[in-house]
Amino acid sequence: MTTSTAQTTPPRHFLSTLDWSRSELESLLTDARELKANRRTIARQDLAGKSVALVFFNPSLRTRSSFEIGVFEMGGHAVVLEPGKGAWPIEYRDGVVMDAEAEEHVEEVARVLSRYCDIIAVRAFPKFQRWEDDREDLVIRQFAKYATVPVLNMETITHPCQELALMLALKEKLGTTDGKKFLLTWTYHPRPLNTAVANSALIAAAKFGFDVTLLCPTPEYVLDSRYMDAAKNFAAEQGRSITVTHDVDAAYAGANVVYAKSWGALPYFGRWEEEKPIRDAHKHFIVDERKMALTDNGYFSHCLPMRRNVKATDAVTSGPRSLVIEEAENRLHVQKALLRRLVGLGGVSP
Amino acid sequence: MTTSTAQTTPPRHFLSTLDWSRSELESLLTDARELKANRRTIARQDLAGKSVALVFFNPSLRTRSSFEIGVFEMGGHAVVLEPGKGAWPIEYRDGVVMDAEAEEHVEEVARVLSRYCDIIAVRAFPKFQRWEDDREDLVIRQFAKYATVPVLNMETITHPCQELALMLALKEKLGTTDGKKFLLTWTYHPRPLNTAVANSALIAAAKFGFDVTLLCPTPEYVLDSRYMDAAKNFAAEQGRSITVTHDVDAAYAGANVVYAKSWGALPYFGRWEEEKPIRDAHKHFIVDERKMALTDNGYFSHCLPMRRNVKATDAVTSGPRSLVIEEAENRLHVQKALLRRLVGLGGVSP
Amino acid sequence: MTTSTAQTTPPRHFLSTLDWSRSELESLLTDARELKANRRTIARQDLAGKSVALVFFNPSLRTRSSFEIGVFEMGGHAVVLEPGKGAWPIEYRDGVVMDAEAEEHVEEVARVLSRYCDIIAVRAFPKFQRWEDDREDLVIRQFAKYATVPVLNMETITHPCQELALMLALKEKLGTTDGKKFLLTWTYHPRPLNTAVANSALIAAAKFGFDVTLLCPTPEYVLDSRYMDAAKNFAAEQGRSITVTHDVDAAYAGANVVYAKSWGALPYFGRWEEEKPIRDAHKHFIVDERKMALTDNGYFSHCLPMRRNVKATDAVTSGPRSLVIEEAENRLHVQKALLRRLVGLGGVSP
Incomplete structure (x- = not known):
C-alpha cells in the first residue's frame, strides 16, 4: 500500500x-x-x-x-x-x-x-x-x-513470469545456459493464439546466452520486431546467434531444448480466416518422438495449457525429458x- | 459464528x-x-x-x-x-x-x-x-x-460504509463538519442508477451537522421521502437546513463540499425510457472548474466508479481539491x- | 504439495x-x-x-x-x-x-x-x-x-462429505445409530436432480447400522445397483435390512430419521421429458406434518439447497425435529x- x-x-x-x-x-x-x-x-x-x-x-x-x-x-x-x-x-x-x-x-x-x-x-x-x-x-x-x-x-x-519459470527449469537441468541450443518451435493450434509466450521465450533464451533458433511455418510467423531486435541485441552482446528457419529437421538437429508454442501470424492479425489455410497446412509441426530424436537428447517444454497430440504427442509430453510440470511448478x-x-x-x- | x-x-x-x-x-x-x-x-x-x-x-x-x-x-x-x-x-x-x-x-x-x-x-x-x-x-x-x-x-x-468513508475524508480536511455547506449534486449518466449513495450522502451530511443542498434537474429527482424526512429531522435537531434547488450556480455558491452522484428519478422507476429526455437535457450538470470556482474553495468527491468527463471533468477529478481517492481509501x-x-x-x- | x-x-x-x-x-x-x-x-x-x-x-x-x-x-x-x-x-x-x-x-x-x-x-x-x-x-x-x-x-x-455431516448430526441426536430406522424418501422437484446425495445417504445409513427404507414413486427410482448392492452388503454384515417401498405411510411408520431428497429416475436418463409425468404425479411425496406424525418422533433432514413447500413444508423444515441447519454446520x-x-x-x- x-x-x-x-x-x-x-x-x-x-x-x-x-x-x-x-x-x-x-x-x-x-x-x-x-x-x-x-x-x-x-x-x-x-x-x-x-x-x-x-x-x-x-x-x-x-x-x-x-x-x-x-x-x-x-x-x-x-x-x-x-x-x-x-x-x-x-x-x-x-x-x-x-x-x-x-x-x-x-x-x-x-x-x-x-x-x-x-x-x-x-x-x-x-x-x-x-x-x-x-x-x-x-x-x-x-x-x-x-x-x-x-x-x-x-x-x-x-509473459515474463513464465520466462523466469522456464529459465529456472533449464538451469536446474543444464547447469549453464550459455552456448546451449534453444529451439523455439511454432506448433499448430485450431485458433490463433497470443504471441506473448513466444516473445518471452525468445528474449529470455537470448538474454540467458542460448543460441536460439526460431522455427515457424513461413516468414509471416516471425515475431514482432521489438522482440526479434531485442533478442538479436542480447545475442550479439554475448556472441550468440538468433536463427529463423522453416526447415523442421534442421531446426531440431542438436537442440538442447525444444520449446513449443502456437501463435497467430501478425500480418493476418484481425483477418484470421485468411491465416487459417497456412495454419491448417502445418499440423505436422507437432513435437513428436521422431523430431525429438534429432536433438542432443534435448529437453521439451511448453507453458501450459497445452493441447496434447496437437502441439506435442503424449509420449513427448509425459516423457522423461519433458519439463512441463517442472516449469509450471517453478x-x-x-x-x-x-x-x-x-x-x-x-x-x-x- | x-x-x-x-x-x-x-x-x-x-x-x-x-x-x-x-x-x-x-x-x-x-x-x-x-x-x-x-x-x-x-x-x-x-x-x-x-x-x-x-x-x-x-x-x-x-x-x-x-x-x-x-x-x-x-x-x-x-x-x-x-x-x-x-x-x-x-x-x-x-x-x-x-x-x-x-x-x-x-x-x-x-x-x-x-x-x-x-x-x-x-x-x-x-x-x-x-x-x-x-x-x-x-x-x-x-x-x-x-x-x-x-x-x-x-x-x-x-450505502452506509460509503457514508462513513466520506465523512472521515471530510473530517480529515475540514476538522469539524458542523455548519459547513454540503452540496449533493445530481449529474448525468447514460443509465438510471441506484439512489443508494445519494440517499446515504444526504442523511450522513445532515446527521454530521452540515447545511445540505440537494441540486437536481427537476422536482422528480428529489429522493425518497424516507431519506428526505430523516435528513430534515437530523438537520432540525441540530439547527441546520436541507435545501432543494434546481439552480446550479446558486447551489454551488459558497459550498465547502461538492458531492456528485447520478441517479434515476423515482417517478419514472421501471419506465426509464420516459425519463431519458429529462436526463439527456441535463448533461451540463457535470462538475467542472467553472462551477467549482463558485464554491468556498470547496472539496470535490464522488463514490466511484465514476465516468470521467461525464460526471466530473478530468481537471476536477484529478485536481488538488478532489477527495475521490481519499474517500475510497477510507x-x-x-x-x-x-x-x-x-x-x-x-x-x-x- | x-x-x-x-x-x-x-x-x-x-x-x-x-x-x-x-x-x-x-x-x-x-x-x-x-x-x-x-x-x-x-x-x-x-x-x-x-x-x-x-x-x-x-x-x-x-x-x-x-x-x-x-x-x-x-x-x-x-x-x-x-x-x-x-x-x-x-x-x-x-x-x-x-x-x-x-x-x-x-x-x-x-x-x-x-x-x-x-x-x-x-x-x-x-x-x-x-x-x-x-x-x-x-x-x-x-x-x-x-x-x-x-x-x-x-x-x-x-457426496461423501455430506454423509459424514449427516451421520454426525444423527449420532449427536440418537447416540447410537445401530438398529434405528432410517427413511430415505424421494421428493418432488421440478427438475431431475443428481442421485449423489441419495446414493450417499443410502450407503452411509447402511454402513452405520441403520435399518434403511428407500421410499420412491416407482421401481424406476431405485438407485444404481452399485450403491444398492453396497448398502445390502453393509446391512447384511450387521444384521440389518434394506427395504424398498412405494407405500408412503408404511415407510414413515416408526422411522427415527426421515431424510428427503429428489433425484431423476435412471431409466429415463437423458430422456427427461418421458420421466416428467411420473415426477409430476408424485408431488404428494412432500414431507409434511401428517407424515412426520407417523414416525417415532423422528428427525427430519435434507442436504440443502432445498425448495421449501416443494420437498418439505415450512413447518417441518423450521420445526424442532429438523436437523437441516445442524447437518449443514457439521x-x-x-x-x-x-x-x-x-x-x-x-x-x-x-
Whole structure:
C-alpha cells in the first residue's frame, strides 16, 4: 500500500524483462532456487500483513493458483479481481468522455488499489483485432502509469513470469545456459493464439546466452520486431546467434531444448480466416518422438495449457525429458522471489 | 459464528445509519483514524480465527478489495459468495411454494452462514422495476431476520460504509463538519442508477451537522421521502437546513463540499425510457472548474466508479481539491472499525 | 504439495466412502465432535502453510464456504478454481487428439496442482446425458489417477462429505445409530436432480447400522445397483435390512430419521421429458406434518439447497425435529477432521 502521503519516487514495475538485466534476473532465479529448496521454512513472513491485487481480464489456472499460494506462503493475502465479471468495465485511454460502456477509469482503479495493496498484478491479453493497438500494451502500461505501488505482468503481450519459470527449469537441468541450443518451435493450434509466450521465450533464451533458433511455418510467423531486435541485441552482446528457419529437421538437429508454442501470424492479425489455410497446412509441426530424436537428447517444454497430440504427442509430453510440470511448478518459486523484491526485500538468505 | 446453542439476544446489524446515532458513528470514525494512522501495527489480531461472508449479488471492485483486505489485516478470512453465479439462486419471500427458479431460501442461507461465519455482509442492488418493492430492501432485511450473527450492508438502497468513508475524508480536511455547506449534486449518466449513495450522502451530511443542498434537474429527482424526512429531522435537531434547488450556480455558491452522484428519478422507476429526455437535457450538470470556482474553495468527491468527463471533468477529478481517492481509501479503515465493533470489541487503543 | 522428487506411494484419496471402513469413518466423526466442541482452540495450525485447491465445475455455497473457512481455521489457504469460467476447459479422456474445446488435459492440471497444493478437492456433477458415462465418475477418477496428493470428493455421483455431516448430526441426536430406522424418501422437484446425495445417504445409513427404507414413486427410482448392492452388503454384515417401498405411510411408520431428497429416475436418463409425468404425479411425496406424525418422533433432514413447500413444508423444515441447519454446520467440522487425516495427521487430542 501507499500511505496517504504520496511517495515521490515511482516504484519499479515488472512489466517486461526488457528493462531487467540478466544479472538481476539471475539473482531472482538464485532466490527462487532457495525458496524451492526450503519452501516450508523460509520467507514465511516476508509479505506479512501485505496484500497483492491479482487483476484478471482473462482466464487463469496456474497463474491464479501460484500467485495466491505464493502470497499466502509468505504471510500475505491475494485479492482476485475480474473486471467486467465481478467488477466494473474500465476505460484505459486518457482524456476521453466516458459515455460508452466503461464505468470507471484506470486512473482511479490503479490509485485506489495502490492505497489498499502493496503490489498490483495484471493479466490482460490482446484483443486480437489490430496488432498496432495490442502491441502498445495499453492496459498494463496505464496501470503502471497511475499506480503508486509496483505493477507486475501476469501475461499481456509478453509473459515474463513464465520466462523466469522456464529459465529456472533449464538451469536446474543444464547447469549453464550459455552456448546451449534453444529451439523455439511454432506448433499448430485450431485458433490463433497470443504471441506473448513466444516473445518471452525468445528474449529470455537470448538474454540467458542460448543460441536460439526460431522455427515457424513461413516468414509471416516471425515475431514482432521489438522482440526479434531485442533478442538479436542480447545475442550479439554475448556472441550468440538468433536463427529463423522453416526447415523442421534442421531446426531440431542438436537442440538442447525444444520449446513449443502456437501463435497467430501478425500480418493476418484481425483477418484470421485468411491465416487459417497456412495454419491448417502445418499440423505436422507437432513435437513428436521422431523430431525429438534429432536433438542432443534435448529437453521439451511448453507453458501450459497445452493441447496434447496437437502441439506435442503424449509420449513427448509425459516423457522423461519433458519439463512441463517442472516449469509450471517453478512459477510458484520465481514469483515468490519476484514479489519479495518488488516490496523492497534483498536476496533470500539460505 | 453462532455456536449450535442459539443465542437469545438478536445481534446488532449495520443495515442503515438511520438507527445508529451520530455519536456512535463519530466513535467509529475515531477508531478508523487510529486504524489508518497505525495500519501496520494495531488491531492485527482482532478478527483472529474469525470469518466474514461477503455475499455479492452485484459487481464490486473497491468493496470486495477493501473488505477482503481489511478482514485479512485483522487476522480473519473473508469468503466471497456470488449467489446466482458461483452459488444457487435464493428465495426471499416467506411462506411461498418454491417451484420457480430459486433453489433455496434465505432462511437456510442466513442460518447456515451464521454457523460458519461471524459476520454476513451483503450487497444487493435494487431490481429497478418497482420502487415500491425495492424500497423494502427485502434481501438484506431477510438476511437480518434469519441471521444469528451481525449483517452488514455493502450497498443496497443505501450505502452506509460509503457514508462513513466520506465523512472521515471530510473530517480529515475540514476538522469539524458542523455548519459547513454540503452540496449533493445530481449529474448525468447514460443509465438510471441506484439512489443508494445519494440517499446515504444526504442523511450522513445532515446527521454530521452540515447545511445540505440537494441540486437536481427537476422536482422528480428529489429522493425518497424516507431519506428526505430523516435528513430534515437530523438537520432540525441540530439547527441546520436541507435545501432543494434546481439552480446550479446558486447551489454551488459558497459550498465547502461538492458531492456528485447520478441517479434515476423515482417517478419514472421501471419506465426509464420516459425519463431519458429529462436526463439527456441535463448533461451540463457535470462538475467542472467553472462551477467549482463558485464554491468556498470547496472539496470535490464522488463514490466511484465514476465516468470521467461525464460526471466530473478530468481537471476536477484529478485536481488538488478532489477527495475521490481519499474517500475510497477510507472504505478500508472505516470498515475495519465497523467490523471490530460488530464482533463486540470496544474502541481501538492508540 | 508434492516436492519435485515424486513420492512413490500413491496418496490415499477420499473419492467415496465405499472404500473407507465404518471404523475409519467413526474415527473421523469422533475428531469432528472435538473440533466442533473446541472450534476456537484446537487444530488451529494443523494446515499451517498448506494449501488446498477447491476445483468447482458446479455451483456451491455451503461447500465453498465450509471448506474455505475450515482450511483457514486450521492455518491453511484454499484456492477456488472454476474451470470453464475463471480457468480453461479440461480434457479427461486419455490419448485423445485435443482439437476440440478443451485447452488442457487433466494430467497436467492434476500434476501441477499437486506441486502447488497439499490436497485437491473436486466438485463435478454428472452431465445428465448417459448414466453409463456419468456413473464412471471420470472427472474425479482422472484427477485421482494423476494427482500425487490426496484428492477429495466435494460431490460427484456421491457426496461423501455430506454423509459424514449427516451421520454426525444423527449420532449427536440418537447416540447410537445401530438398529434405528432410517427413511430415505424421494421428493418432488421440478427438475431431475443428481442421485449423489441419495446414493450417499443410502450407503452411509447402511454402513452405520441403520435399518434403511428407500421410499420412491416407482421401481424406476431405485438407485444404481452399485450403491444398492453396497448398502445390502453393509446391512447384511450387521444384521440389518434394506427395504424398498412405494407405500408412503408404511415407510414413515416408526422411522427415527426421515431424510428427503429428489433425484431423476435412471431409466429415463437423458430422456427427461418421458420421466416428467411420473415426477409430476408424485408431488404428494412432500414431507409434511401428517407424515412426520407417523414416525417415532423422528428427525427430519435434507442436504440443502432445498425448495421449501416443494420437498418439505415450512413447518417441518423450521420445526424442532429438523436437523437441516445442524447437518449443514457439521460439514465444516467433518471436513476439518477429514483434511487433517488426508495430510497424515492422527486423531485430534481433546
